[in-house]
Amino acid sequence: DYTEQEDGIYDPGRDTNWSSDTSQNNKEHQVLVGARFEPGGKLTGEAKVGWGTKDFDNNTDPVGFAYEDWSGLVFSAISTYQPLPRTSLFFNFQRAPFGSPDAQSSMFVNTLFQVKVQQAMAYRFSLNGAFSYNWDDYQNVAAGLPSKSFTRPEITVGADWLWKPWLAIGAYYQYQNNIASNDLYKTSEYTDNRVALFITGSY
Secondary structure, three states: OOOHOOOOOEEEOOEEEOOOOOOOOOEEEEEEEEEEEEEOOEEEEEEEEEEEEEOOOOOOOOOEEEEOOOOEEEEEEEEEEEEEOEEEEEEEEEEEEOOOOOOOOOOEEEEEEEEEEEOOOOOEEEEEEEEEEEEEEEEEOOOOOOOOOOEEEEEEEEEEEEEEOOEEEEEEEEEEEEEEHHHHHHOOOEEEEEEEEEEEEEO
């Protein structure tokens, strides 16, 4: 439920007011089946696959763009593989629908592939790296506009130190690039460089 849209809030991107008859209110349903697996000491994980729907309560947005219900494949798969005693690989594969705030499309389907590697070192140090690839595929783009999607590759490298069994200290650098499928959407492109220091405690 988009409560602010129902209250008649002004949308500068559309240059008009929302209402309860034009809001992006919708209902999502997902039915999945899956399994957890641990065939050996080196491989563990879980996978789910199924069908999802997104049903909009209204027919059009404030500028008359039609909402179109969506249905399609959804899945989630996460696994860990440890080829060597000090080396761990993590895999993440996801697909699911999300709402969109822009004026060209009311939703997009995100597909994510991610792989991480962690290498334990001496003195409780560990090095880690990750590569992620996101694809945001916008659905039912407004008439007269080219298809819209963004790809978002991301690279992360970092290090952790387990100072105490309950306290870890670490740092990482992350690079992310958002790339538009068409020059018309280039204003949404960006490059993000992020450096972080963190402390993690548990009890």
